[in-house]
Amino acid sequence: MLVVFFDIDGTLLTTGGAGGTAMRRALTRQFGVEHPADVPFSGRTDRGIGAAFFAAHGIEDTDTHWQLFRRAYVEELKRQLPHHQGSVLPGIPALVSRLRRQSNVAIGLLTGNVRSGAELKLDYYGLGGHFAFGGFGDVHHHRDRVAHDALAEAKQRTNGSLTRAVVIGDTPLDVSCARAVGADVIAVATGIHSRDELAASQPDLLLDDLSDLSRVWEFLTRAAPARPEAGGRRL
Template sequence: MYVALFDIDGTLISSGGAGGAALMGSFRDTFAIRDPRPVKFSGRTDRAIAGDLFQLHGLENNAENWGRLRDGYLDRLPNELGQRTGTILPGIESLLETLDARADIVMGLLTGNLPDGARLKLEHFGIYQYFPFGAFGELHENRDDVARDALRMVQQRLADQTPAQDRIWVIGDTPFDVQCARAIGCQALAVATGVHDRDELALSEPDLLLDDLDNAGPWLQQLGPR
């Protein structure tokens, strides 16, 4: 048995900026801040991004403000996804079909997105059905904690079928994805389809580094024959 835990943005899809636009739109309208200062998104959880926005603008980083920002974000996201030209990244549909056809591979999500944000994005691109479970960024500012949730979920779902950690892969496009794989002692596959190029990703020392998942052969080899 193998487990593949996928990041979403920059790994499976590009939302064409829809996620950022929906979050910043919600922040602007909810807190009446016309020109919010920019924050880093890539590889971070939605809860962490919200925390930065609150701190930068002197707002309390509490459950109430987070709830208001989150609700506005989820309200806006479908419209933003429809208006922007996002895309499924190269090779993803074919790779998901290949993995889904194997009885010895379990797929899940390990993402900084909210559960509903992940669902809306992946439904928009028609690939939500491949992911029967996931760990999300609603509660945690640190991606390593999302990874710990993901590992617990794998252990709960697979019980005594849970593979050794060297058969559990975390697939993502940022150094944070590699780092969170390390936090749970699992394998890291880094793909240069997000904002980080190969050289940047190499510094985080993933177990495998690929230009994109259209050329996933080297990874599939590591998963062994069917």
Template structure:
């Protein structure tokens, strides 16, 4: 199971804008003039657009400085993250349920940096169910399908080959990345896209939300009931 984080498991709406604004000032000393569209994007893709739009050299050194600034800001907010966001309904329950299933490994395909992914889930005690070592993270590539490839490769190396890989997210980008590698894709309409839009993007299964744990488990693991 490869989970997206933002607006799939947790909601920190508005926090990204503040972190990006502060990171921009730290790296370039300029005010915010442009904010990228976040849903489904990787941190590396967002950093390129963000730096370029503000007249800052888009070099690997600058990108890494930007990542470091974002990580420092997240570290500063780590203790207060529970008050800055929320776990989405059913997220804890389905992660817990799947962790009891034999031969199920849960990890991430997320546009977040690894540290941010950990902090965001830790805030609501969701991190215990996730194997962070094998996740695909937004620092890797501008293209989300590369994150899926990385996660599958690392998971297979650590745990052996899997009969089924399931990618779960709230945007068409999540769906497209999963389809690119022939995975089962599940769209969850808890973000900015409707179930119909996720279905149109090619999702094999669409869910209104994660609130009905038995139904969600059956959708993710139909062969297990």
């Protein structure tokens, strides 16, 4: 069984900035921060972004603060999605529907989004219901830990029949989290990172977008690339 994990922002869809706006408004609403700092979002987990905001504004990084922030963020996200011009990214509907038709392929999420935020975004853009499992950004500060969760769940769901995992994402952190769990990785330049930036992280396949279904399919169905530098790492 092949498992394909999709990142959300910059890979499946773009919210046109709704996510970032919702984060900043949640910080203002819950903690009175008038001008939220410019913390990096790309490839980060929501928990990690929360921690970065807390650090930037002298807010103690406690579970209580995180839960307040998370709840306010999800409420704001729901409000912001219709006020931003986002879209499903090229090739996604065809790729997802092709993968769903394959009995030997399972598709999941590997995202820094909190689970409820992921569901809101996917439902809003008509992609809800395709991804039965995955790893989310509710708990872990770092994406590699999310990848471990996602892979563990995939192994459980596929009853030990998992032979290969492929991560599809738009940031160097997607590539590194795939490596952390021995997965192959397709990097796609539909987010904020250029082809050159993504190439430096050495994905197995680098694409401008996912609109060339046959090219993606050829990669997914061929034997896993040999990477001796990985030290014989196995799923």
